Amino acid sequence: MTxxxxxxxxxxxTTISITILFxxxxxxxxxxxxxxxxxxxxxxxxxxxxVIYSITYAFCPQSYTLDNDSILINRPISNIIIxxxxxxxxxxxxxxxxxxSIRTFGVGGLFGYFGKFSNRKWGTMTWYITRRDKTILISKxxxxxx
Numbered sequence: 001m002t003x004x005x006x007x008x009x010x011x012x013x014t015t016i017s018i019t020i021l022f023x024x025x026x027x028x029x030x031x032x033x034x035x036x037x038x039x040x041x042x043x044x045x046x047x048x049x050x051v052i053y054s055i056t057y058a059f060c061p062q063s064y065t066l067d068n069d070s071i072l073i074n075r076p077i078s079n080i081i082i083x084x085x086x087x088x089x090x091x092x093x094x095x096x097x098x099x100x101s102i103r104t105f106g107v108g109g110l111f112g113y114f115g116k117f118s119n120r121k122w123g124t125m126t127w128y129i130t131r132r133d134k135t136i137l138i139s140k141x142x143x144x145x146x
Contacts, residue, residue, distance in 0.1 A: 008131040014109030060111035093135045
């Protein structure tokens with residue numbers, strides 16, 4: 001059974017805003033053609049932003065698949081497989097449980113929320129979520145996945 005990963009309002013607004021901002025920045029080299037130095041710097045910045053945007057999209061959750069043996073987090077690159085036999089507990093979280101979470105190495109809104117996060121109540125977690133209002137926490141041995 002597969003479930004689509006839809007974005008919450010904050011992630012949707014963040015994704016649209018950053019996409020527009022990156023498009024504007026990517027188009028600057030075409031407006032800055034008056035000097036070679038400004039064109040080169042603008043072109044480098046544009047390429048860097050396009051690479052960052054592409055890598056972020058490549059690792060964002062697209063859908064979740066449940067089968068008899070595992071939970072699969074489908075991403076454009078490198079799907080995540082969680083074996084059901086490794087799961088110690090599953091807890092339904094609400095938005096309040098995730099409040100004051102700190103992103104230690106991850107993405108906080110562009111195409112969702114994924115990467116390493118920390119929270120006083122739950123400790124260190126790895127997120128693969130697109131909605132903070134419909135979240136579960138999967139505890140494995142020495143690892144928490146949301």
